Amino acid sequence: MASRLSQLRALFKDEALIGGSAIQAYLLPSTDAHQSEYLAPSDFRVRFLSNFSGSNAYVIVTEDKALLWTDGRYFTQADKQLSKEWTLMKQGLPETVTPEDWITENFNAGTRIGFDPSLHRFEQAQSMLEKFQQNKIIAVELQENLVDCFWTERPPASVKKVIALSQEQHGRSTSDKVREIREVLSKKKAKAVLFSELDDIMWLMNIRGFDIPFNPLAFSIVFVTETDLHLFIDLSKIDDTVAAHLNQENVQCHPYPTANHFLQNWHNENRAKPGYKIFIPQSTNYSLGSIFEKQNIIVSISPIQLMKAVKNPIEMQGMRDSHVRDSAALVEFLCWLEKEVEAGNVVDEIIAAEKINHLRSEQSGFVDLSFDTISASGEHAALPHYKHDDETGKATISKNSVYLLDSGGQYRDGTTDVTRTVVIGEGDKDFIEHNTLVLIGHIENAIVRFPKGILGIRLDTLTRKALWERGLDFGHGTGHGVGHFLNVHEGPCGISYRTSNPDGGLKAGMVLTIEPGYYLPGKYGTRIENCYELVDDSEHPGFLLFKELTLAPIQKSIIKKDLLEKKHIDWLNGYHERVLKIVGEYLLKNGKKFEYEWLKKQCSPL
């Protein structure tokens, strides 16, 4: 990768690009102009530059250093993927400074730092620029992304058509959603609101796109005024059906690249009006946000984030239904895997991933995977976000070795995410103990009753306590929100160990994963993940409970029963009873007698 870093550094002095004297460093967060977590190939600049393929990264390249920040999920992976020229900055460790602090601590007054304004959140950019200014460091806003300048084989942008959901699929019309948004505008005394997070826009418009792998999103921007509703999108992606759908909801469509110009004009026409204000969600990028003057904007969490997180009855029913089909595919896979391995057939990570992906794709309503399948055998399972390649994927799933499968699907009626860790044969004693501690953590969280409105961070400890008791822990959050046929990681709710968003209070109708794990580098890893809906507790008003969506067996032969308390055993047996009842019935209905019999054994009481 040396040559790519050199190519980038050569541009530091390119007067035409930089528009002045040379910069001494360049900032590159791994995101796109919509603050997406998963990136279209054409936006994955950090991977192109550094070879690191994790979904969270922030890069600073200076004249003699290249630094990459990422979180605990990716430490081991980054160590492997980054060449010696790179320094890994481990987010979340007390000694790790933020990229901004690193800049101010390592550069003197007068240093020039280049950045791409479309890749930084508006408020974060503002505070970064202020900090730089305090330190007399000069931030240089570059209209062209420097990596794109030498990325000769940059993949082309997607031109895939978008689709529209029907009333039976989305459960709530765009007009009704817009009505609620306009109520928020009125309360905030704002004249308009700008949306640029793609899942916000898809949800609002009841459409889905296919520009980004795994996430059913189309690049777009929405501007809602007191009277009008503007959608900026590549018009070639809209066929007649979708056009009719949008037309019915009074959506005015414009070409995507005209958004900045349109907003600039709108701003100019309205800025002099009394009480003129614009609502800018926190995720808006600096390039869009700085169209407006500071005194005219209100920055806050996107109202759609809060609306979308609580699923409507149609959406929730879709989540339930899609999870039954998705769990059935997983049961078929686990049954197949056991049979193959027991028979001594070679199954490697690639073959296994292809099998589960194929089984999912056969389910009705299947659209895509919801993320890249993590198919990890043995020590690969110690990397929480392992991704096999042609080479590593040849690792076989042999008898007595650990196999971790984290996978999910996008269906027309919902999105799934599930992890199971299994051993065909006999598990290692230490592994079984660790796996049991992880299971206890999962159950402790799944059975908790808690007051509605609390922050997810307050539940995180429950999944860890059994590990902590033995001086162990895991380096990622406990759970995340899940979209309805949308992003598999959906805000603002979650069960994080970081200080979370105060707007992320937990409410009935939200969907969360619970996914504790334990990872022993170089040896094995385990994670047990289900999706849950949050439901009101009928016995105790004001309290919420978790109710499972995922219905797949949890392997009993790798549980050390004497570590479990009665409540854990009761939960597991009750869960398996429901798995057998619901998924078993579904399998039988589809003529999968062999798989049903296998599942029955898995679901017998512990």
Add this chain to the structure above:
Amino acid sequence: MASRLSQLRALFKDEALIGGSAIQAYLLPSTDAHQSEYLAPSDFRVRFLSNFSGSNAYVIVTEDKALLWTDGRYFTQADKQLSKEWTLMKQGLPETVTPEDWITENFNAGTRIGFDPSLHRFEQAQSMLEKFQQNKIIAVELQENLVDCFWTERPPASVKKVIALSQEQHGRSTSDKVREIREVLSKKKAKAVLFSELDDIMWLMNIRGFDIPFNPLAFSIVFVTETDLHLFIDLSKIDDTVAAHLNQENVQCHPYPTANHFLQNWHNENRAKPGYKIFIPQSTNYSLGSIFEKQNIIVSISPIQLMKAVKNPIEMQGMRDSHVRDSAALVEFLCWLEKEVEAGNVVDEIIAAEKINHLRSEQSGFVDLSFDTISASGEHAALPHYKHDDETGKATISKNSVYLLDSGGQYRDGTTDVTRTVVIGEGDKDFIEHNTLVLIGHIENAIVRFPKGILGIRLDTLTRKALWERGLDFGHGTGHGVGHFLNVHEGPCGISYRTSNPDGGLKAGMVLTIEPGYYLPGKYGTRIENCYELVDDSEHPGFLLFKELTLAPIQKSIIKKDLLEKKHIDWLNGYHERVLKIVGEYLLKNGKKFEYEWLKKQCSPL
């Protein structure tokens, strides 16, 4: 109180005071110029105006409304103390807006809002003013506090002398502390730092004062430059001994009121120097902070907060020693109370409070109480921060009724804080169940092993889970930091249920309370509180454990044993063993044979 509100509102139009056209509202946070939690009587303006005596309050008075914000600890108390003219704004409930949002939602552009710049934190005032500006609301900075203008019987300021601690008492010289602070300055590239939180200053100077009840603090400001150390304080409070102590540490003393002028001059002399920057802790008030220009300041947590929270070996030994004596006083009290009540003698809340206060005052090294003793009988115990008055204090502690005592002392070697809830006779069945759930919560937190550096909020759930299981909860945090012969509530660490300060990661050497409770309004309340030090876990590097400082018996006859798991019983029996060994020995050494025998019974295994 009607007349006081009217008197305040009359001043809204006082041109001489307001310096322009009338204001429509006045903001009054309940604090002083040092952001103190407990106030000198002369600073307790909110109590004078509203009659509310809780330690957390924020008041907005408009032409026709009077609103008071406070938190869950004080809801019931505020309901009782506020007259009908007042609206209670319950902090922490999802529907409660912040005072700033209330202003912007209820006032139109052009409204003028008065405030006292010395009572607002610098950054909070900045963001408030920015928000007001966005809404075209005019903030009017008033040099004179409006309440003081008609508070004719405002108590005079304290003139009590300060004392100096010896090396054997503080464990670390001012020079050494200043050396570390200058290292922080150098890292932050700042030329100086301003301290205005009084416990920061006492700790740095190794002095204590007596200007505020319960907190050993003297009004003062400190300014540390690269070479000099300035202390602003009423010079009449410094006797020859203290002067010599300060002189030895090269402290330059100045009269308190000259601080603003001195800082203004210093700023003017230095502002033109290259790289000129000043470090302003977050607690600095707006009046002081705005002496400096925005581009010259770095706002962050006070470095002393972080240094002070981790006790040095001398401080920690003092905490341990003072807790033994303090616990002995509490044992004497509990023994006395049982004897009196059993004998049918009348003991009311006032008599009980005087008794424990007296017993504490007899202990060696006693200086003061660490807060106003909460002596609460029966339904009064349902008010977490109940304060008896001449009338309510006549409630007797009778047989079979609940009595809650939350109290603590300031000693020359440490600060204590302990709550015990007892029933002399037989406890109500429901109460015993609730008390047991609170005990389980306490123990679950006391026995947890956890990774060092985590935020306290991550432990908070442990004290609540047993209550949540039954649809119950309590409306205050689980615990707070405790100072060494300093504030009984000390930041930045704590076990809060609110999003806590990211600088509050837990470290060995910190002192925290664990104090879950349960409150049934109109009936009873219970709380079980101990102080703990955080210690490294020798078996599991990187993990911390709680080790008790408080050593007082927890009443066994109000525990429903069959709700406890073995680990809870083991903890309680082990704890009581240590109580008997350490405090019992101390009692015997002091000839308290009767109390020792009583304690022995209390400490027998459950």
